[in-house]
Amino acid sequence: MKNLFTLIFVFFSLTGFTQNQNFAIAIHGGAGTILPENMSPEMEKAYSAKLEEAIRAGYEILKNGGSSLDAVQKTINILEDSPLFNAGKGAVFTHDGENEMDAAIMDGNTLGAGAIAGVKTVKNPISLARKVMEASPHVMLSGKGAEQFAKEQNIELVDPSYFFTENRMNSLKKAKEEEKDQGYSPTPDFKFGTVGCVALDQNGNLAAGTSTGGMTNKKWNRIGDAPIIGAGTYANNLTCAVSGTGWGEYFIRATVAHDISALMEYKGLSAQDAAEEVIYNKMAKLGGDGGVIVLDKDGNIAFVFNTKGMYRASIDKTGKLSVAIYEK
């Protein structure tokens, strides 16, 4: 009898059943030319602390048996409320000196999705995206109509001045100076990126969410990849959950998030291999820059980017926390 127990113990140890949970979470806070020489120790600390705070909040929900959708929303809310990231409070300015935010959330269980584009008064765009998914017959709302829906649904609205930050206004001024020489050529302000979260809950349900202020100096009510299902955001219980960050136009053209899922579903690639194929080979070959976080249905996490850095964190299925900024 003792031998049997020992055998069972050894079996579970080898298969990892004693160590592994069946839930996990990963986040990003933007990818780009993030170099150690441009970061003060204080800034590094501030970013790392906020990433850790956010991911721990989401992890806590998963640990208590909450849904991956709740974990994604709560985690992103914390990043949206911080001026460090280009989403919510820290959103960048458009050419006209406004803040126009995009967000999307997707439920890997039902393939339900909600997305909003170009809202100016919604404190937490990801919460509105969730409400679009759950309380409207539509997937994607935009502009004033999305704000009207937010009002009807008692989503918190704020005066546009809430989104004013000195840093972002300086970025806009700098972009406009550069524009004088080279014409209108907005590039994503990579250092201050989009935020995103992917989570797998104890019921085996995946969810993905992305929230962003888009590109500094953007014009013409431009919509980026974050609210485009299959481009910057995608989740499917058959495969994985994905959130992207980077030069949105390339993410749309390469349908990055759905392509990663398709490579897993149809070619049997791992999350890591699928993400590398799409980011390094497909998206990069079009000329794009950026990265993705991918969480597969078994809780494996991949961080893949072709930039110098990506603000990121994860708590994997062994419960291990990782927080990182640079390439290595």
Added chain:
Amino acid sequence: MKNLFTLIFVFFSLTGFTQNQNFAIAIHGGAGTILPENMSPEMEKAYSAKLEEAIRAGYEILKNGGSSLDAVQKTINILEDSPLFNAGKGAVFTHDGENEMDAAIMDGNTLGAGAIAGVKTVKNPISLARKVMEASPHVMLSGKGAEQFAKEQNIELVDPSYFFTENRMNSLKKAKEEEKDQGYSPTPDFKFGTVGCVALDQNGNLAAGTSTGGMTNKKWNRIGDAPIIGAGTYANNLTCAVSGTGWGEYFIRATVAHDISALMEYKGLSAQDAAEEVIYNKMAKLGGDGGVIVLDKDGNIAFVFNTKGMYRASIDKTGKLSVAIYEK
């Protein structure tokens, strides 16, 4: 020697080289509950004539060595200018009695794409989408910003009253009557559908385009699948060009257009089999309705829909014209 010529002739006949051109084109004008008993002979004739006029115009461009992008744009312009279809002139009304149009175009050669959402004064939305692709650093513009861009690019603008048609206003009134009983539940006005075109030119380049007024009675600046790259519109020279029509929310959630391409690229499915898998199995299982036209890189055409009918036409690589409305 005579025998050799005969042999060569037989070879080319058998392989179809004497018959087949290397270009082809297909269009749709919406899918839905289109039943013979609800159509007068005059209406049938009007739809068929307009479909034929449009596809012949696109075909002429291809035959003369023009690009698939030009063929797609020109063909869709003709459908947009007709009040028969839910695009351009015949766009349906929103809840607020306005016309808000979406469109996208994609170049299978470069994976370049242009999309617009929610424009109210652009006579030919597909032409603006093309301009976004070629003259802006962005893929997707929306609302007033897209109209501002149109103005800067000398795209033809019209007074919103241009889009008023008695038929569409009656549809809105009817939808609002129904709403009184069942609450807000917009459904795509299937009988008057979105328009789309896929083309393959003599250089082997595929292109896809879609243009729509969206759903009758839509609210909150809803954006549908037509302008979402990978949902209602997609083109890739490696695989196929796709344009969709139907209940846009399901096309977005199932990333219909890119999924068809992915099944061809990664699993080697034919255009027909890939479209059937996505429309019959994936999209329909979510609860959606609609159809797609798919043109593969070798000029094979698939029309697949799970509705009672789809306005459609093609001129295939043998030069044969087909125009059809109903299921059989």
